Amino acid sequence: MIAIIDYGMGNLRSVQKAFEHVGAEANVTQDPQDIRKAAKVVLPGVGAIRPAMEKLESMGMINPIKEVIKTNKPFLGICLGLQLLFDESNEGGRVKGLGILPGTVERFQSLKVPHMGWNQIQIKQSGCALFAEIANNSFVYFCHSFFVRPKEKNLNATTTDYGMEFTSAICQKNIFGVQFHPEKSQGLGLKILKNFKDKT
């Protein structure tokens, strides 16, 4: 069972539907116990980090997320869910994230935001399970104004060019994160979710 954390940040039905489409049993839940029991966990979300952190805290979801990651369960952050994994964001002053990965979340400077639409991913880690059998320069769908800047460059699973090269996916042992929306990236996105289901 894949647990999709529902913390009021965006419509999660599309993520659930996409997982169901690739044959995964996926459950949208607000219950920390479901997160602890799940085989794999997905943290989706769109929007700002501050309300997201407040919501996760009030739901008692922060410790379960950290436990999941510590116990080596496959964890996938999507969009805001990726950004939340990092130390802090400069979104409207400094906002603390979950602090699971070292690095910051920053806003695109001097470029149109949100970065919205199809763009390409350059694959940086050949061994990342999430991108198994995915061609370099494949197109995925983005919608975001902030991006993550990991302290360790080798965290990058893929990068994307949007006036500058930014981290579009990360991969570290059981922790996976994508800045784009696999659930909106058609066949290729489904392939990535299927890889999460089958190969992690």
Place this chain on the structure above:
Amino acid sequence: MLVIPAIDIQNGQVVRLRQGKFDDVTVYSEDPVATAKHWQDKGAQILHVVDLDGARKEHLQNAETIVHIARNLKIPVQTGGGIRELKDIDFLLSGGVTRVVLGTKATQDRGFLSEILTQFKGRVMVSIDCAKGRVTQKGWTKTCELNAIDFARELESLGLEYLIYTDIARDGMLTGPNIQALRELLQEISIPIIASGGISELEDLAALKKLEPEGLMGAIVGKALYENRFDLKDAIDLCLQRG
């Protein structure tokens, strides 16, 4: 939405045709690599290179030139025109081209297409040319519209990841894209689509951008760029804006 400049190559030169007629040619440059770099410097994220000699002779002709372009650019290059054989696809993809575009071959030989899609997953596009077999016919007919959709459905079921929709009646005519036909196609299939043909002004891109939420991934722009109808930078800016 991605704005994708087209580079059409005939006899080693950058040219544009009208409605795909090989004798109705305007030469824009003698140096395809310089043209490609120019579009890259203007902010293009992908280039669409067409081997017109290949398309006419039904066999890839400008492979070396295309690989030369791909190797001299930082941005990905997709290419089509006369690609009919596995060895050509292999040559292009291993030579630095990011994606190959199949046209006629995809309509003729589904077995081949299926094999190619398996072998080069994610690096193959198919261009549906709505006026296929009716090149002299202007405008749109219901019959061909239906065929396009049926064919697109079939391609989707074969596992194709990206589709190019070319309206030959409009290509090089600066008459505006066929929004209605594109919308119908987008409603029928879920593969992202790149539109090609007819774009003459920024308003055409604005109209196409409205289809982005339905799955329109980008637009190939040719003549309008070469005739300075608008600046590529302005087009990219427009297409990056929130829809």
